[in-house]
Amino acid sequence: MGEIKGGTVYDPYHGRNATWRPVGPVVDEYAHYTANSRDGYVCLGVVGDRRHWNLKNAGDHTSRSTHSTIVNGKTVSPKAGWVYAIDGRVPDPARFERWFAKQLRAGKYPHVKYWNILHRHYNRKRGWSTAVYSSDDHLHISFIPGSEHSDSSILADYERYRTGQPATPKPPATKPAQLVVDGRLGTRTITRWQQIMGTPVDGRITEPSALVKAVQRHLNAQIRAGLVVDGEGIRQDGRTYKTVRALQRYLDTEQDGIMSEPVSAVVRAVQRRLNSGKF
Numbered sequence: 001m002g003e004i005k006g007g008t009v010y011d012p013y014h015g016r017n018a019t020w021r022p023v024g025p026v027v028d029e030y031a032h033y034t035a036n037s038r039d040g041y042v043c044l045g046v047v048g049d050r051r052h053w054n055l056k057n058a059g060d061h062t063s064r065s066t067h068s069t070i071v072n073g074k075t076v077s078p079k080a081g082w083v084y085a086i087d088g089r090v091p092d093p094a095r096f097e098r099w100f101a102k103q104l105r106a107g108k109y110p111h112v113k114y115w116n117i118l119h120r121h122y123n124r125k126r127g128w129s130t131a132v133y134s135s136d137d138h139l140h141i142s143f144i145p146g147s148e149h150s151d152s153s154i155l156a157d158y159e160r161y162r163t164g165q166p167a168t169p170k171p172p173a174t175k176p177a178q179l180v181v182d183g184r185l186g187t188r189t190i191t192r193w194q195q196i197m198g199t200p201v202d203g204r205i206t207e208p209s210a211l212v213k214a215v216q217r218h219l220n221a222q223i224r225a226g227l228v229v230d231g232e233g234i235r236q237d238g239r240t241y242k243t244v245r246a247l248q249r250y251l252d253t254e255q256d257g258i259m260s261e262p263v264s265a266v267v268r269a270v271q272r273r274l275n276s277g278k279f
C-alpha cells in the first residue's frame with residue numbers, strides 16, 4: 001500500500017520552492033487508490049504540476065490554496081502548507097457519482113468540500129446540487145479546512161458497496177470442533193451448550209444462569225420434568241439437584257441427581273449429545 005508524505009515543489013508564480021504535506025483524508029484515499037490499482041482505482045495526482053502553481057490564487061492541489069468555503073456558517077480558508085485535494089479514476093464512475101452524491105446528501109463525509117466527476121461539479125456550499133460544469137472528467141475530491149488530521153474511507157466504502165461485500169467480512173462457516181468426551185463440565189462444553197440452546201455465550205454457568213433456565217424449560221417440555229425454571233441446579237459439585245436428576249433421565253444415565261467430580265457420566269452424555277449438534 002502506498003503512503004504519501006509530502007515534499008518540496010517549485011512554485012513558478014513566486015519563483016521559489018514550496019513545501020507541502022497532504023491532509024489526512026488525502027493520505028487515506030491515496031492508500032486506497034494505490035492498494036487497489038488492479039481493480040480500476042488509479043491515483044492521478046495530489047500535488048499539482050507547474051500549471052496549478054503558476055497562479056496568484058492557486059487551488060487545492062497546491063499548499064497555498066485560496067479556495068475558502070463555509071463551515072457551520074463561518075468562512076474558512078485552507079491552511080498554508082497543506083494539500084487538500086486528490087485526483088483519480090474509480091471503477092464505474094457513473095455509479096460512483098450516484099452513490100457518492102447520495103451519501104453526501106444524507107450527511108456522510110462531512111470532511112468533503114467539493115468534488116468533480118464526469119464534467120460535473122458538486123459543492124457543499126450548494127448542498128451537493130449539480131449546477132456547475134467542471135473540466136474534470138476524472139474524480140477530483142477536495143477536503144475542507146479543519147480536516148488536516150481527519151480520517152477518510154470514501155473509496156473503501158464505495159468498493160464494499162460496488163462489490164456487495166459486508167462492512168465486516170463474516171468468517172467462513174465451519175463445522176465446530178468436536179468436544180472431548182471427558183465428563184468435565186468445562187468452558188468448552190458450556191460454550192457449546194450455550195450456542196446450541198441459543199443463550200448468551202460466555203462459557204460460564206452463573207447463578208442464576210440463562211443456560212440452566214433454557215435446559216430446565218427444555219426438560220419440562222421434553223420429559224415433563226416439572227422443574228422450577230430458576231436457572232439454578234446444574235453444578236458439578238457432587239451434590240444432589242432435581243435438575244441434574246431430570247437431565248440424567250433425559251439422557252438415560254444413572255438417576256442419582258449428582259454430577260460427580262471430577263468426571264461425571266451425565267456430563268459425558270451431555271458432551272456426546274452436543275457433539276451431535278443438538279441437545
Ligand SMILES: [Zn+2]
Pocket residue numbers: 061085086087139140141
Ligand atoms: Zn484535481
